[in-house]
Amino acid sequence: MPRLKTRLNNLSHLFLPLSVLVILIIINLIKGADYFRITMVNGAFYGNIPNILFGASELVILSIGMTLVTAASRGQDISIGESGAISSAIFVQYVLNAGEVTLWTILVGFLISCVAGLVIGAFNGTLVSFFNVQPMVATLILFLGGRSIAFIIDGKVSPILANEISNRIGTVIPGVPIQTPIILTVVFIAVVAVVLKTTNLRLYVEAVGINPSAARLNGINPKKIIFLTFLLMGVCSAVAGFIAVNKAGRHDSVNLLKFIMMDAILAVALGGNSLAGGKFSITGSIIGAYTIEMLNRTLLRLEVNPEAIKAFKAVFIIVLMVVASPVVRIFFKKVLDKARTIVARYSVRQTGGINKGAVSITDTTGKKGE
Amino acid sequence: MRSLNTSKAKTRLSNSNLLFMIAGIIFVLMYGFALISFPGSFMQFQTFFDLFNFNAALFIVTLGLCVVMIGGGIDISVGAVCGLVTMACAMLLESGMGNVWSALFLALGIGLAFGLMHGYLIAYLEIQPFIITLAGMFLAQGLLTTLHKEPLNVTMPAFVALRNFIIEIPWLGTVNRLGVFIPCEIKPGVIVVVVLVVLYAILMKWSRFGRNVYAVGGNRQSARMLGINVKQTIFFSYVICGLTAGISGFIFLMTTGAGNIGNGALFEMKAIASNVMGGILLNGGVGNLLGAPIGTLTLLTINELIRAAGVQSNLQAIVSGLLLYLFIVLQSVVMSLRGRSKFRLAFPSWLKARQ
Known part of the structure; x- marks a missing residue:
């Protein structure tokens, strides 16, 4: 019994996101009982739940990176959408200039875009860790200039990515009943879970986030850890950009992943994480990200006036945060x-x-x- | 090392004043560079006044945000509130039901309502300011699109008269090619900016509230031990910020004369960038309020300079980002050069050899 109790205590931070998820499901079920219905179209599952998993895939990946950055540096990275746009622009250019598109080309392009993400992460991370700039200010630079860089890499307005493989990455692979972005997201989550289980990353990040000076006295270099989280954030945004650009089939440097940092930060907060750093829960952030996507789709399903969706979302967030507030x-x-x-x-x-x-x-x- | 420093009789500059001085020097250098490279346009006083004329709303938003930032918080809803106010006032004026005064009161009311909501939720319910003001931003944007979607031009005569009202400075101006003397013009919004800057500077420098804000921003725990009502201070800082955003919305409408969805877009980011350039740190407790207008002027001068240089529009954003990068790094270097003990912490080993 006491063991069960400690387990439940460990899960208490998931109370907020899970209860919101349950409330949203109940609202959806009241609206129509066929909420969970899944249909087969062209050999793949479609329906409300697969659509939420499909739509939230970039947001989930970005919120994982955002959780790490928030936990270690006690601030938020607001340039994630822009860095995703830049790295995916490089991917698109590589694929378009490669001639014949094979799986190998896509893979190499993806790796190159990950390297670009690492470079962007290193840029932000250097500012934050070595120059002691607040994360929001440091990433403001790329937020302001990033889309222009992506446009210059593109060279023209939205180059089209028309090949069979990217189309399959964006939608479904024949024979596999689940949409590919969902599979990629699950793989990414699994990789992150393995990394967090097998390495000391979680311990170090939490130590740095709770008290950098104390962490330093204990032999952890806070600068290195913060730099590392920004590098990981860069990789996350590159993966998210890869998925987003394959989903869209074209690289729209102005609107790709636009304002997604707001949703990602919201997902981190909904997941029960403190935005002031310290202990973190990746599971909470992932559930938070799916909750946000579900909220967006619920509002659409309830036939809320599209102009008023943002206001409803705001009211929902405020009520949620009030209920969850410590006071x-x-x-x-x-x-x-x-x-x-x-x-x-x-x-x-x-x-x-x-x-x-x-x-x-x-x-x-x-x-x-x- | 500290004992060596104290042997000099001079008192050390506070961090706030040092950062403010850096901001001022950067602005003077920037404007000097602009004068040298483009004497034709920047020599005219009108160019300088136009920075104020067309960006009065941004100046005001920056002031309000500055108070919150010194208090250690952040308000990213200011731009959206500004946009909402422009649209609400434009609709009120267009419907013919109200006059200019009622529009002004509506602007103040909307700003105050958002400020009260943010202040109560952040100060008394202790919710993270970023999330609450993000929700406030969504709320304002949602209300804005619900109110009206198309651009709305205000045609009410009294308001048009106010919009076109221009104050001429007869003793300052330029002579054009035909030999006609053109006096400099400023809009009434500029006077509002100046009044608010003076008012806020006095508030932050000499009033009890202002000192409390600095104390709370510096260290909340010790501020409370000193007997400062921390919650009330935070509450009022957000109320002031909201009210200022309301005023800025009205001034924005006075400048452009139309309500539009895009009004005040990205003002929050511009305002944060301006404040950072003006030497106000996001951590709180550091910064001079006069840094806010100086930072905004620097940002606008950079934009004006890039526009004058005829850089391609996509490069403009990159260049302004690079300049922001330089400023941030410069600030960081100067701040860490101050305390040698910090110096060792703040730099990688390859920079440390100099000490």
Whole structure:
């Protein structure tokens, strides 16, 4: 029993994203009971849930990187969309200039774009770790100039990526019932999970995020760790850019992954992570990212006026953050305690029969409080 | 090492003033460079005034954000609130129901409402400022598109008169090719900017609230131990920021005369960049409020300079990004050169040999 309890305590940070997910599913089920229906079209699964997994694939990958950056550097990278655009521009140029497109070309192009992502990450990471610039300010540079760099690499407005392999990466491979971006996302998540399980990365990042000076005294170089997280962020944005450009089939340097950093930061916060660094939960961020995509699609499904979607989203975020805020939690805890003491006093005076009823009342309030 | 420094009788500059001085020197150098390279346009006073005339709203937004940034927070909703105010005021004026004063009150009301919401949620419910102001940004953008989607030109006579109202400075101006003297013109928005800069500078420098903001931004824990009401200070800093964003929206409408979805877009990023150039750190507690207008002027001068040089539009963004990079690195180097102990921490080993 105590072991189970500690396990549940370990999962308590997932309470917020999971409860939101459940609420959204309930809303969707009220709207129409066929929410979970999955249909086969051309040998692949389509439906609401596959669409959410498909649509959120870039966001999930970016939110993983954002979680690491946030945890180590206590700040956010706001240039992720731009770095994705730049690295995917390089990928597209390589593929277009390679002549015949084979799987090998795509793979080499992908690796080159990952190197570009590493370079961008190194640029941001140098500023943040060695020059002590706040992450948001350091990444503001690329946020302002990144799209222009991507456009110059492109050389023209949105070059089209018309070949069989990228089309398959963007949609489905014949014979595989799951859309390829979902598979790529799952593979990426698995790689990250293995890295976090087998290396000390998590420990080091958390140590640096909680207290850089203490981490330094313990022999961890905070600068190296922060630099490393930015490098990983660069790779994440390159992978996200690769998926996004293959999905779209063209490289639109102005609109590719536009303003996705807002959603990624939101996913990190929804996942129960502190934006001020320290302990982090990648699982929470991933669930948070899927929640955001689900929220967007739910609003569309509820036929909300497309102009007002952002306002609804804002109201949802505010309500969510208010419910999850520490002050409100403490307040409800106090209310609960007070109710308990009142009940305890009452039960001393009264007989057991009324006491039973009173306890059940506190239980319901307690559930509301959580 | 510190004892050697203190043997000189001079008092050390505070970090705020040092960064402010750097910002000022950079601006003077920048403008001097502009004067040398493009004497034709930058020599005229009108060019300088036009920086204010057309960007009065950005100056005001930057001021409000500066207060929040000194307090250690961030408000990324300012641009969207500014845009919402322009559209709401334009609709009110176009519907014929209100006059200019009611539009002004509407602008202040919207700004105040957003400021109160942010302030309450951030200060008293202790939610992360980035997320709440992000939600505020979404809310303002959503309301803006719900209100009206197409550009809305205000045709109300009283407002058009206000929009076209120009103050001439008779003793300052240029003589054009025909030999006619053209006096310099400034718009009423510039006066609002100047008044607000003076007001905010006094507020931050000499009032109890301003000192509290610096204390809270520097170290929240010790501010509370000094008996400062931390929550109230943070609350009011956001209220001020929201109110300022409302004013800036009205000034924006006074400059352009039309409500548009794109109004105030990316103002938050420009304002953050300006504040950073002006020597106000995102960490809080450091910065001089006068740095905000100086930083904005630097940013605008850079843009103007690039435009005058006739650089391709895509290179413009890259060049301004590079200049921002240079400033940030310069600030960082100067700050770390200050304390030698920090110097060793802040640099890679290949830069350390000089000490």
